[in-house]
Amino acid sequence: MTAIKHALQRDIFTPNDERLLGIVNVCKAGKKKKNCFLCATVSTERPVQVKVVKVKKSDKGDFYKRQQTWELRDLTEVDAKDASKENPEFDLHFEKVYRWLASSTAEKNSFISCIWKLNQRYLRKKVEFVNVSSQLLEESVPSGESQSVAGGDEDALDDYQELSTREEQDIEGMMEMCEYAISNAEAFAEQLSRELQVLDGANIQSIMASEKQVNILMQLLDEALGEVDTIEGKLSSYEEMLQSVKEQMDQISQSNRLIQISNTNNVKLLDEIQFLVNYMDLSKGHVRALQEGDLTSPKGIEACINASEALLQCMNVALRPECVCVCIQKYGMGLNIRLIVSPCSVIQGHDQSSTLVQHTAEMSLPKHSPLHRDLLRYAKLMEWLKNTHREKYEGLSRTYVDYMSRLYEREIKDFFEVAKIKMAGTTKEAKGKFATLPRKESALKQETESLHGSSGKLTGSTSSLNKLTVQGSNSRRSQSSSLLDMGNMSASDLDVADRTKFDKIFEQVLSELEPLCLAEQDFISKFFKLQQHPTVTPPLAQVNLMPPQAEHRHSMSSEKDIVRLMMNKIFQSIETELNSLIALGDKIDSFNSLYMLVKMSHHVWTAENVDPASYLSTTLGNVLVTVKRNFDKCISGQIRQMEEVKISKKSKVGILLFVTAFEEFAELAETIFRNAERRGDLDKAYVKLIRAVFVNVEKVANESQKTPRDVVMMENFHHIFSTLSRLKISCLDAERREAKHKYTDHLQSYVINSLGQPLEKLNHFFEGVEARVAQGVREEEVSYQLAFNKQELRKVIKEYPGKEVKKGLDNLYKKVDKHLCEEESLLQVVWHSMQDEFIRQYKHFEDLIGRCYPGSGITMDFTIQDMLEYFSSIAQSH
Known part of the structure; x- marks a missing residue:
């Protein structure tokens, strides 16, 4: 039982801060024998809680577990069954009576005695003990202990510790030395006291006897300290001797370093003198090319380039700034003046009037590659001008931008006018326009010649189409026609070929603009040396010919901004003309916005892959926003027209026009947006349109007077379901299933209501x-x-x-x-x-x-x- 008690204390009660005080092995009386243990426990924390715990062994038999717990204060009676005879049975009365059979009467008595003690010590409400021997209860609390059990100091009992085996042996040995240790405790205590005093005196005498040894030890320590001082004095003298040697070595090292620096400087000076002798000598041929070279012939240009590179090499020598200025004044000013005049003469000699009429009639933009080719011969000299004379360089760039902006403005406007005429489909008007173009040739030449003036300004006026009217002898469509325009015409009246023609014209416009802008941007970067990579700042910047602000402005990032600024000025009319063309296309047929959205998105994507920050990418991106806005407006307009549709009260409804219109819209859109980048925009529009179709079909069905509501719903949703099943638009799968459901429901409803009760x-x-x-x-x-x-x-x-x-x-x-x-x-x-x-x-x-x-x-x-x-x-x- 002791081993079991120890195991229960360790595994069950110690983790719960409880102490096991009593235990009995029991089973329930009158039933199959299933043994368990009743345990009396107290908590180790205050306030003390006393419990009776039922512990049972697990089914596997590996460990014990708590099965049931009762508070001792809930115990009202303990019945031992028989006080005079040995009987292992007993009852515990809690909220109900629990009948137990102990494994032995001794265990039962011991457990009841433990319960009685705990009751007397911790509980105010006393438990009633029935059929319990008074002798058993008296033995439980011997005389002199009842007082302490009832109200004694609990902490004193808790702090008691048993003596160890060694302590017991020592005490027994001490008591054996004195015969009366047991019979006369007072005499034994007095003898122990006397012996303790004797031992204390011996300790004091021992301490006093060791004083002489301590004095000897202190004297030896003093002698050791004196020796240490002597050694430190010798070390100081040695250090002073070494210090003088160190100073001499430092002087020698410094002298060697100065000699080495002197040798290095002499070598560098020699190399510098040799460099100046080799590179500061400019040949007579280079001097003649800089001052008198012909910039109109290829050989003369090549000679000037070689001479300028040689002069730059001389100027890059790190001399005083005034020396560099002398080089520029002596050799470079003549080249600068001629270099400004020559490109201007090439620009002014460029005449496009002979081919402008032909390009306009063919709806293509003139290519300026001959002008670019002629000017690129001066590209290296432009780099010279950029590095030596910033003001002249910037003036030449402004001259080029002014000329090209006026030239491109006239060409682009004429190009877009022809595109608008072809979009409008007015063949006679287009022929008239082409017929007048040759007569305008002389005026065009005169306008071009005005570019050759010293002012470099273009004063001529350009022709434009201020207003386009869409006309046709057969009145094929109104300007605001669309697939869902119920007020003007039905979808069947629209000519699909016209939309295809519009798509081709719009694609041709974008295809002409894209290489034109890319070629111009590439030329500007090469000719004016505005490359999209960092450039090495020449030593010429040290001459202060350019202020520090200018140097910063022409860094890598600023060169990108300069290219973009020049492109914006040259092609300032492109974005305006594109928006005007888009507005015309949307006015002719609002569904042209579908074509424009796909084409514009593709060209923006292409331009961004080439250069996301280019002028073309930025401009087309801005126009794409307008196209997307027109597309959204088109969808909103179709929804609004659905909401405004009216039906005749005298004729049956049939398939609603906007239902068939949605079918044609979806067929057209699937053709246009096949493999398009902006498919997501179409899917969103589909959802908006189909929801509007559903709502307005139901609205018309509710308002119909001639045709039953179920018939309107059944026929139109059957048509919608057939359309969505045929086109297989994945984003409308839910709407397709909903249309089928509505069709089936209303078919059944119509059949039941119409058939009725025949x-x-x-x-x-x-x-x-x-x-x-x-x-x-x-x-x-x-x-x-x-x-x-x-x-x-x-x-x-x-x-x-x-x-x-x-x-x-x-x-x-x-x-x-x-x-x-x-x-x-x-x-x-x-x-x-x-x-x-x-x-x-x-x-x-x-x-x-x-x-x-x-x-x-x-x-x-x-x-x-x-x-x-x-x-x-x-x-x-x-």
């Missing part, structure tokens, strides 16, 4: 039969009801001979035919659904006759086969 009296008769059955009448007894006997049933059946039924179905077919439209071809589908519904009702009547009138032999005047023939013959006859 055998009305028979239907009313059987409704009464079903009502009697629902009231509790047995089915076989319904025929005994006066109103529903066999004679009444036969009378009702006679009113519906086969001919009358067929006649009613024929009238129903005509009614359905009037409701449905021909283009959707749903008549046979509806008629077949009505046939199924009629057969269902017929089978229901037959079933009721079989169940409620068994053995009567009553049948309908016509069979299901007859009904199938009725439906088939009616459908064929119409």
Whole structure:
């Protein structure tokens, strides 16, 4: 039991801060023997909690676990069963009586005694002990201890510790030395006290005897300190001797370093003198080329380039700034003056008037590669001018920009005018325009010659189309036509070829502009030496010919800005003309925005791949925003037109125009946006449009007076479902399923409402039969009801001979035919659904006759086969 108690304390109660005080091995009385342990415990923390815990071994038998816990304060009675005889049974009364059988009477008595002690010590409410021997309770608390159990110091009991084995042996040995240690404790204590005093005196004498040894030790320490001082004095003298040697060595090292520096400087000076002798000598041929070289011939230009490079090499020698200025003044000024004049003469000699009319008629932009080729011969000399005379360099760049901006403005405007005329489709007007172009040739030449003046300004005026009107003898479309424009015309009136023609013209415009801008930007970068990479600043900057602000402005980042600024000035009309062309295309047909969105997106993507920061990329990106805005406006306009649609009150609705229009829009859009970069924009537009179609179909169906609501919903949603299934637009899969669901629901609703109750009296008769059955009448007894006997049933059946039924179905077919439209071809589908519904009702009547009138032999005047023939013959006859 001790081992078990130790194991329980370690595994169960110590982790919960509890102490195990009593334990008994028990099982429930009167039941199958399943042993467990009842444990009496107290907590180690205050306030002290006393508990009775039931502990049971696990099923695997590896460990113990707590099964049930009771507070001791909840215990009201302990019944030991018999106080005079040994009996292992006992009861504990908590909220209910628990009957236990202990493994032995001794364990039971020990556990009850422990409970009694804990009750006396910790509980105010005393537990009642029944059939417990008073001797057992008295033995539990011996005389003199009851006081301490009831109200003693608990901490004193908790702090008690047993003596170790060694301590016991020492005490026993000490007591054996004195015979009266046990009989006379006071005499033994006095003897121990006397011996302690003797030992204290011996310790004091020992300490006093060691004083002489301490004095000797202190004297030896003093002698050691004196020796240390002597050694330190010798070390100081040695250090002074070494210090003088160190100073001498430092002087020698300094002298060697000065000698080495002197030798290095002499070598560098010699190299510098040799360099000046080799590079500061400019040949007479280079001097003559700089001062008198011909800048109109290739050989003269090459000689000037070689001479300028030689002069730059001389100037790059790191001399005083005034020396460099002398070189420039002596040799370079003549080249600067001639270098400014020569490119200007090339620019002014450039005449495009002879080819402008031809390019405009062919709807293409003139290429200026000959001008670029002629000017690029001076590219290296432009670098010389840029490094030696910034003001002249910038003046020449302004001259070029002014000339090209006026030239491009006139060419681009004429190019866009022709594009607008071709877009508008007015052939006669276009021919008239082309016919007048030759007559304008002289004026065009005169305008070009005005560029040759000293001022370099273009004063001529350019022709423009201020207003385009869209006309045609057959009035094919209005200016605001669209697939969904119900007020002007239907989608079938639009010419798909015109849209294809517009797409080709718009693509040609972008294809002409793209290489033109890229070629011009490439030329500007090469000719004016504005490369998109860092350039090495020449030593010439030290001459202060350019202020520091200018040096910073012409760094790598600023050169990109300069190129972009020059391109903006040269092509300042492109963005305006593109926006004007886009506005015209949108005015001709709002669905042209689909073509423009795809084409513009592709060209923006291409331009960004070449150079995201280029002028072309930025300009096309700005125009793309306008195109996207027009596309969104087009979609919004279609939705608004759906909402404004009106239907005739006198004619049937059929397939709504905006439903067929959405079909044509989707077919057109899928063709245009195939493999396009902006497919996401189309998907968003699809969702907006289809939701608007759904809402407005339902709106029209609710407002329809001539055509039933179910027919409008059924036919239009069937058409929408067919369209979406055929086009397979993935983003509209949910709407396709919704359209199918709406079509099916409204088809069923229309069939039920239109067919109604073709055998009305028979239907009313059987409704009464079903009502009697629902009231509790047995089915076989319904025929005994006066109103529903066999004679009444036969009378009702006679009113519906086969001919009358067929006649009613024929009238129903005509009614359905009037409701449905021909283009959707749903008549046979509806008629077949009505046939199924009629057969269902017929089978229901037959079933009721079989169940409620068994053995009567009553049948309908016509069979299901007859009904199938009725439906088939009616459908064929119409």
